[in-house]
Amino acid sequence: MARVTLKETTKRFGDVVAVNSLSLEVKDKEFLVLLGPSGCGKTTVLRCIAGLETPEEGEIYIGDRLVNDLDPKDRNVAMVFQSYALYPHMTVFSNLAFPLENAKVSVEDIKSRVQEVARLLKIEALLNRKPKQLSGGQQQRVALGRAIVREPQVFLMDEPLSNLDAKLRIYMRAELKKLQKELGVTTIYVTHDQVEAMTMGDRVVILNEGVLQQTGSPDDIYFHPSNVFVAGFIGNPPTNFFDCNLIEGVPYTLDTGEFRYPLPEDLAKAAKQCTSGVCVLGVKPQDVLVYKDAAGKKGLIKAQLEVIEPLGEKQILDLKVGDYSVKAVVDPDFKAEMGDELWIKIPVNKAYLFDKKTGKALK
Ligand SMILES: Nc1ncnc2c1ncn2[C@@H]1O[C@H](COP(=O)(O)OP(=O)(O)OP(=O)(O)O)[C@@H](O)[C@H]1O
Numbered sequence: 077m078a079r080v081t082l083k084e085t086t087k088r089f090g091d092v093v094a095v096n097s098l099s100l101e102v103k104d105k106e107f108l109v110l111l112g113p114s115g116c117g118k119t120t121v122l123r124c125i126a127g128l129e130t131p132e133e134g135e136i137y138i139g140d141r142l143v144n145d146l147d148p149k150d151r152n153v154a155m156v157f158q159s160y161a162l163y164p165h166m167t168v169f170s171n172l173a174f175p176l177e178n179a180k181v182s183v184e185d186i187k188s189r190v191q192e193v194a195r196l197l198k199i200e201a202l203l204n205r206k207p208k209q210l211s212g213g214q215q216q217r218v219a220l221g222r223a224i225v226r227e228p229q230v231f232l233m234d235e236p237l238s239n240l241d242a243k244l245r246i247y248m249r250a251e252l253k254k255l256q257k258e259l260g261v262t263t264i265y266v267t268h269d270q271v272e273a274m275t276m277g278d279r280v281v282i283l284n285e286g287v288l289q290q291t292g293s294p295d296d297i298y299f300h301p302s303n304v305f306v307a308g309f310i311g312n313p314p315t316n317f318f319d320c321n322l323i324e325g326v327p328y329t330l331d332t333g334e335f336r337y338p339l340p341e342d343l344a345k346a347a348k349q350c351t352s353g354v355c356v357l358g359v360k361p362q363d364v365l366v367y368k369d370a371a372g373k374k375g376l377i378k379a380q381l382e383v384i385e386p387l388g389e390k391q392i393l394d395l396k397v398g399d400y401s402v403k404a405v406v407d408p409d410f411k412a413e414m415g416d417e418l419w420i421k422i423p424v425n426k427a428y429l430f431d432k433k434t435g436k437a438l439k
């Protein structure tokens with residue numbers, strides 16, 4: 077199997093910098109997820125690795141081999157697309173056999189290899205059918221099978237589950253992760269779905285506008301976002317933000333314009349690193365505490381309840397704090413009415429601080 081290394085890779089389409097000086101190392105056998113909003117360059121990264129696009133700058137290695145000038149067919153990677161791109165006139169067997177026939181594998185070996193892959197993907201009973209006689213999930217397995225059958229060094233998967241319905245997607249998520257571990261093939265998996273990224277990836281790479289934002293374990297990305305973009309992208313609902321001026325004194329205090337937020341020593345130390353004098357205070361909706369009355373409690377902020385979204389196991393409250401919109405997640409038994417005046421608290425051990433100018437997390 078193989079490592080995949082990108083060194084300062086840049087790919088432009090006219091004026092658009094689709095991938096901007098991206099450096100990345102995918103470890104052998106790793107399941108790496110590329111996550112980011114639409115148009116951030118995910119597909120382009122995969123296509124550069126596959127050899128379907130030629131980057132203007134940078135180097136791409138598969139294992140120790142520089143592949144920049146290597147034909148796609150010589151790179152020993154297999155790509156699975158969002159549209160399964162099966163051959164409609166061929167049976168499942170022929171679809172699976174096709175890459176091997178191209179590679180001049182003997183008829184006997186093709187038979188046994190296709191059988192083996194079909195067994196692995198539980199599609200043995202479907203080998204004589206044509207793609208249109210299969211469900212979406214079954215087609216998706218065949219597409220995976222076609223990638224697996226050649227025993228490539230690297231799998232490149234571009235949103236392979238996005239055409240499936242929600243239930244099947246959750247099922248296939250786990251199946252695919254299990255399969256990847258069984259096969260031990262280095263995999264780069266593209267998605268714009270953060271739940272998919274967090275549940276499947278050994279590591280997650282977040283891209284925005286072609287620029288790498290953060291690389292880390294799913295927990296790292298979730299609990300230690302390295303900048304405002306990542307904090308605002310991850311989590312459902314995403315992190316609440318407040319722009320604040322830093323007021324020196326004892327204690328150091330943030331002034332959001334709507335409320336003041338005194339900082340404990342560690343946060344004050346972080347806030348002092350801010351280059352612009354303007355900080356961004358962040359708190360996840362799950363961490364916002366909500367109270368109906370303020371009696372006997374300190375550090376509360378007055379809020380108006382605008383919308384309640386009941387979701388069964390939890391409720392999302394849409395609150396207004398002056399001009400700020402704040403989301404909070406509360407238990408289903410929290411009873412309140414739209415228009416109610418409530419109180420919120422941002423626990424200091426759950427607060428995030430960023431530099432407004434650079435967007436970077438302050439630590
Ligand atoms: N062949 C092309 N010609 C011109 N521009 C392109 C081409 N392919 C991609 N782009 C542009 O490059 C940028 C990155 O595109 P890319 O397809 O890699 O995004 P993506 O992250 O895969 O998005 P999505 O989640 O929507 O699939 C976009 O601005 C896109 O419009």
Ligand SMILES: [Mg+2]
Nearest residue numbers: 118119120234
């Ligand atoms: Mg794409």
